[in-house]
Amino acid sequence: MTNIGVYICHCGTNIAGVVDVEGLTQKVAKLKDVSLAKDYKYMCSEPGQDLIREDIKNRNLDRVVVAACSPRMHENTYKKVLASAGLNPFLLEIANIREQASWVHLDKEKTTDKALDLIKMAVAKVRMDEPLTSLSANVIQRVLVIGAGIAGIQTSLDIANIGFDVVLVEKEQSIGGRMSQLGKTFPTLDCSACILTPKMVEVSLNPRIKLFTYSEVEEISGFIGNFKAKIRKKSRGLDESLCTGCGLCQEKCPTKVPSEYDEKMGKRKAIYTLFPQAVPNIPVIDRASCLYITKGKCGVCKKVCPAGAIDYERTDEFIEEEIGAVVVATGFDPFDPVSKEEYGFGIYRNVITGLQLERLLHAAGPTKGEVVRPSDGAIPKRIAFVQCVGSRDEHANKYCSRVCCMYAIKNALLIKEHHPESEIFIYYIDIRAFGKGYEEFYKRAQENGIKFMRGRVAEIFEEQKSRNPVIRADDTLLGMVTENELDMVVLSVGMIPRSDSSKIQKMLGLAASPDGFFMEAHAKLRPVDTLVDGVFLAGTAQGPKDIPDTVAQAKGAASGALEVISHKTLQLSPLISEVDERLCRGCGDCKDVCEYGAIEIVTLDTHKVARINPAICKGCGACAVACCNGSIKLRNYTDSITFAMLDATLGGAV
Amino acid sequence: MKEYATFLGCIIPNRYPGIEATSTSILKYFDIELLPINGASCCPAPGVFSCFHLESWLAIAARNIAIGEETGQDIVTMCNGCYGSLAEANHLLNGNKELKDKINEILSKVGCEFKGNSKIKHMIEVFSEDIGVKKIQESMKNTLDGIKVCTHYGCHFLKPSEIKKHGSSERPRFLDDIVRATGAESIDYKDKTMCCGFGGGVRAKDIDVTLDFTREKLKNIILAGGDCIVDQCASCHLEFDRGQAEIKKIYGEEFRLPVLYFTQLIGLGLGMEQKKLGLEFQNIPAQSLLDKINGGRK
Amino acid sequence: MPITRNIIRINDLNSGFIDEFVESGRKIFGEDVLRSVELCIQCGCCTGSCPSGRRTAFRTRKIFRETSLGFKDSVLGSDDLWLCTTCYTCYERCPRGVKTTDIIRVLRNMAVREGYMADAHRMTASYVFKTGHGVPANEEVQKQRVELGLNRLPPTTHSFPEALRSVQEVLRLTGFDEIVGFNWETMELRGRI
Numbered sequence A: 001m002t003n004i005g006v007y008i009c010h011c012g013t014n015i016a017g018v019v020d021v022e023g024l025t026q027k028v029a030k031l032k033d034v035s036l037a038k039d040y041k042y043m044c045s046e047p048g049q050d051l052i053r054e055d056i057k058n059r060n061l062d063r064v065v066v067a068a069c070s071p072r073m074h075e076n077t078y079k080k081v082l083a084s085a086g087l088n089p090f091l092l093e094i095a096n097i098r099e100q101a102s103w104v105h106l107d108k109e110k111t112t113d114k115a116l117d118l119i120k121m122a123v124a125k126v127r128m129d130e131p132l133t134s135l136s137a138n139v140i141q142r143v144l145v146i147g148a149g150i151a152g153i154q155t156s157l158d159i160a161n162i163g164f165d166v167v168l169v170e171k172e173q174s175i176g177g178r179m180s181q182l183g184k185t186f187p188t189l190d191c192s193a194c195i196l197t198p199k200m201v202e203v204s205l206n207p208r209i210k211l212f213t214y215s216e217v218e219e220i221s222g223f224i225g226n227f228k229a230k231i232r233k234k235s236r237g238l239d240e241s242l243c244t245g246c247g248l249c250q251e252k253c254p255t256k257v258p259s260e261y262d263e264k265m266g267k268r269k270a271i272y273t274l275f276p277q278a279v280p281n282i283p284v285i286d287r288a289s290c291l292y293i294t295k296g297k298c299g300v301c302k303k304v305c306p307a308g309a310i311d312y313e314r315t316d317e318f319i320e321e322e323i324g325a326v327v328v329a330t331g332f333d334p335f336d337p338v339s340k341e342e343y344g345f346g347i348y349r350n351v352i353t354g355l356q357l358e359r360l361l362h363a364a365g366p367t368k369g370e371v372v373r374p375s376d377g378a379i380p381k382r383i384a385f386v387q388c389v390g391s392r393d394e395h396a397n398k399y400c401s402r403v404c405c406m407y408a409i410k411n412a413l414l415i416k417e418h419h420p421e422s423e424i425f426i427y428y429i430d431i432r433a434f435g436k437g438y439e440e441f442y443k444r445a446q447e448n449g450i451k452f453m454r455g456r457v458a459e460i461f462e463e464q465k466s467r468n469p470v471i472r473a474d475d476t477l478l479g480m481v482t483e484n485e486l487d488m489v490v491l492s493v494g495m496i497p498r499s500d501s502s503k504i505q506k507m508l509g510l511a512a513s514p515d516g517f518f519m520e521a522h523a524k525l526r527p528v529d530t531l532v533d534g535v536f537l538a539g540t541a542q543g544p545k546d547i548p549d550t551v552a553q554a555k556g557a558a559s560g561a562l563e564v565i566s567h568k569t570l571q572l573s574p575l576i577s578e579v580d581e582r583l584c585r586g587c588g589d590c591k592d593v594c595e596y597g598a599i600e601i602v603t604l605d606t607h608k609v610a611r612i613n614p615a616i617c618k619g620c621g622a623c624a625v626a627c628c629n630g631s632i633k634l635r636n637y638t639d640s641i642t643f644a645m646l647d648a649t650l651g652g653a654v
Numbered sequence B: 001m002k003e004y005a006t007f008l009g010c011i012i013p014n015r016y017p018g019i020e021a022t023s024t025s026i027l028k029y030f031d032i033e034l035l036p037i038n039g040a041s042c043c044p045a046p047g048v049f050s051c052f053h054l055e056s057w058l059a060i061a062a063r064n065i066a067i068g069e070e071t072g073q074d075i076v077t078m079c080n081g082c083y084g085s086l087a088e089a090n091h092l093l094n095g096n097k098e099l100k101d102k103i104n105e106i107l108s109k110v111g112c113e114f115k116g117n118s119k120i121k122h123m124i125e126v127f128s129e130d131i132g133v134k135k136i137q138e139s140m141k142n143t144l145d146g147i148k149v150c151t152h153y154g155c156h157f158l159k160p161s162e163i164k165k166h167g168s169s170e171r172p173r174f175l176d177d178i179v180r181a182t183g184a185e186s187i188d189y190k191d192k193t194m195c196c197g198f199g200g201g202v203r204a205k206d207i208d209v210t211l212d213f214t215r216e217k218l219k220n221i222i223l224a225g226g227d228c229i230v231d232q233c234a235s236c237h238l239e240f241d242r243g244q245a246e247i248k249k250i251y252g253e254e255f256r257l258p259v260l261y262f263t264q265l266i267g268l269g270l271g272m273e274q275k276k277l278g279l280e281f282q283n284i285p286a287q288s289l290l291d292k293i294n295g296g297r298k
Numbered sequence C: 001m002p003i004t005r006n007i008i009r010i011n012d013l014n015s016g017f018i019d020e021f022v023e024s025g026r027k028i029f030g031e032d033v034l035r036s037v038e039l040c041i042q043c044g045c046c047t048g049s050c051p052s053g054r055r056t057a058f059r060t061r062k063i064f065r066e067t068s069l070g071f072k073d074s075v076l077g078s079d080d081l082w083l084c085t086t087c088y089t090c091y092e093r094c095p096r097g098v099k100t101t102d103i104i105r106v107l108r109n110m111a112v113r114e115g116y117m118a119d120a121h122r123m124t125a126s127y128v129f130k131t132g133h134g135v136p137a138n139e140e141v142q143k144q145r146v147e148l149g150l151n152r153l154p155p156t157t158h159s160f161p162e163a164l165r166s167v168q169e170v171l172r173l174t175g176f177d178e179i180v181g182f183n184w185e186t187m188e189l190r191g192r193i
């Protein structure tokens, strides 16, 4: 004999406004096995919870149905109520009469009928539900952080400083990411290196951080608490343990090629480090331009290296690491403005990008901080910034990149500081100065005589002799079309997902939002989580943001990862599929449909059977449907339960 | 032998027959036959008639396509305007069943039906895709070496690019490639992709505005050192050729810049007689250009 | 001089104009194309790109703003509306994907219906009624055609009178004759030009 209690929530007027709650309660009370039915204004409130708790104790309820909002909201609340009253929490069902009834219909009578049907089904189900106990798995208490820009650095430091181990993998030869390319930072104008390098050094000195640079994660397998990562440590063409970072090789190398790190504004050698404070301060031989490797000639670096570290034949190494959680902090790429052909980037030499300007303004950059025109090396006196290049644009990226307004203002101010006589224009659609101190920073630019030109630049053309770019734009505030001949134009390019991000996305099974950046689990309430348990996001890999927001999110991701790995064991949902090994023939159809890779076919003495890894299984039930002879069952969602639910609403018509 | 149904439009047969004669004979040389579309009318001009009454514009364009389709061949136009009208009509009608039914109901009264099976092509595509730059280059008999050409693409072949799908509308290349295939040099000039000023009914209503466009383009071409303009559109062709005469009257400025449809340039390279090209019937004499070519040959 | 209040009362604008506008072109272009006018953020990229606006008072951006807000009379009655050459430069560049040139064409259709069709345009249209060609052949060209080895008249409505009658019939069925004011009896435009 079962004793089911049904609790119907008004949810203020959210439900009661459309559903006749009192009438419903009376009908529900008459259902088979229902020993009591009650309604209450807010079931999720403390008095509401107490009501259930008391009834379980005093009226000997052995199963509970709550008819209220979506189980995504409060299923856990009520499970805890059951547990605290000594009842197995899996003997609870939620009938969602808000999202599935009152919020989506208007007709009171019909909606009440539908609510009754939903409750009937919940009652039918709860009657057959079995008590279950949560499973537990051991947790590997280390975190893998992929990408060592400011986001990955901050996450790693936070986790390590709390006392847990971190494996930090960076693709480039040094950590630091894009922030290391920047000259100064808005809105305080402190030098990027001055605030970044201390953190970089901290990473290199922290014994809890195992750093792999010039490395990539090739494969990740496993599940929350128990991941395995295969890391490729690319060959630098030298023995890292011998290199002292003296720099002699770079000095003597005869080959010069355009520097990617300097955004092609300067040159680097074939053996090179990215910047003076690189961590680690160990160079890499670029195999594509090294004369020894490409032509078998030269070999200068090997000759001059006092440590004898150069080893051209060195090959990649592979390392496996076990971790309990993963933080993806792979950052962004700048938008390539070549496709905005009306701006002539790549054709007009004095049209450059914002990141190129950062390199020119950087004290350790190719021009040692002096801004010069690419065409003739002259110091430009009339400079314009073109905003929203590749952003807020249906033909490129629809979204706002969130940093370009502020970085243009920053660099305009810096140039004005160096050369107060220069004339600077910023062509904008809207100035977005939303952060702390940003509006004030915008005003400071105006105070310094920077001219803000309201209008999206229509096109740029070049005066042939002088190679001066001319901007054509509507001054929307004047209502006049303007032409402005300049010495140099800077395109404020936006942020886009990294060109190689699909590799990481596939490897981890992440989702991408329509903008192409990795998608968080919930835009508001779970901004650093992903839909893959145990995998978190930090920084611009998730969407455009500035350094303050990146750091804040990195700290959030650290806390998310810590929540997973700070426990030795992990509770896993018991609502998963199970195989009846007496029936299973090991055909593998289930394995093919499992999205999560939870199923393995194992060979027993006489035959093969499917085995489900309870830690990976999400309880989606795809295998149970695929199984040809019914040997897989999804707990508490068996066929007989489903039919009982249908019977309950269709009156046995099935 | 490849065949096309030829849509002539108005300006080519009725103002610049040289373009019609030249294109037809060059295509024959390259083994491509142009079939007439008997009874075709004005396309009607996309920027003009569609602005008066979209439905009428669409119905007439659909009729032209319908009778062209009866030849069983794809339809080729020589003018960006004709191309613009027919291609846009094709696009709109094939994408909207209700609209197609409505237009066909009208057409059924005059015994035709728009099916939408034929491709609408432009003469420039026949040269750059069917024949190809390489073959043009190989057939040249007269070197046009040393001739500085300023190309003018016009608007309605390229734009809107999301419908026309001929690649970049900001920095197109195919016409320059054809110019280069003749041995001539294609030089850049300011506002190269700017409109000639002809379209949208502006020429009929506000000719001074139209001519101001034309004048600006001509100035830019002269400034860049161009020996001639090469275009791919009958309307632009008229604008640059007749426009120069009109500018002379209104503004007192004289440019004397020869205007060639691209097949006329190819014709020069193939050694066709000037007479056959119809250049002498144009407003602006091409003599300066011909002298330069012949001078270069000596 | 007395001071007058120089403000626009938004309440007095024709707020239904936008729907009227969308309805006018919906059957041809589809609703989304026309509604795109409401996505305009007044960035001015269209105006800055417009070769016509560089020499006239025509401001694409202003037309789109006025259309969205309901300045019916000033949009449809403005001569500037007719200064677009339909070059589509703005259409290609608009960052919001506003279908600028299509919008202008539909506005012109509305203007024509409101009686704002220029005589010069009626004249152009009348040639099509009479000959099937917007630019019909003349004597001189007919001679040139013969010299070039072409037929005196092209194989168009010029050579096929029954085809011309088809064209005329189509224009009658679409009601273009009424719109333009074409008199079939005199085969001329109605009213004095």
Ligand SMILES: Cc1cc2nc3c(=O)[nH]c(=O)nc-3n(C[C@H](O)[C@H](O)[C@H](O)COP(=O)(O)OP(=O)(O)OC[C@H]3O[C@@H](n4cnc5c(N)ncnc54)[C@H](O)[C@@H]3O)c2cc1C
Pocket: A146, A147, A148, A149, A150, A151, A152, A169, A170, A171, A172, A175, A176, A177, A178, A179, A182, A184, A185, A186, A187, A215, A216, A217, A329, A330, A331, A332, A333, A334, A354, A355, A358, A403, A407, A410, A494, A498, A504, A538, A539, A540, A541, A545, A546, A547, A548, A550
């Ligand atoms: C021109 C410009 C100026 C700016 N100026 C400012 C400013 O003044 N103030 C401000 O607050 N913000 C500024 N920003 C924004 C700032 O650059 C970003 O907020 C910040 O760099 C984001 O850091 P991140 O760690 O998320 O990404 P990144 O800096 O891109 O770091 C990502 C790291 O991950 C590595 N990585 C990528 N893929 C992999 C992989 N598969 N495996 C391993 N490693 C990988 C990359 O090599 C890189 O080191 C500016 C941006 C630009 C474009």
Ligand code: SF4
Pocket: C039, C040, C041, C042, C043, C044, C045, C046, C047, C060, C061, C064, C093, C094, C095, C096, C097, C098, C100
């Ligand atoms: S370019 Fe587009 S968004 Fe900008 S003002 Fe013009 S129509 Fe509006």
Ligand code: SF4
Pocket: C046, C049, C050, C051, C052, C053, C060, C083, C084, C085, C086, C087, C088, C089, C090, C091, C100, C101
């Ligand atoms: S299509 Fe019209 S409005 Fe747009 S740029 Fe060309 S002339 Fe100007």
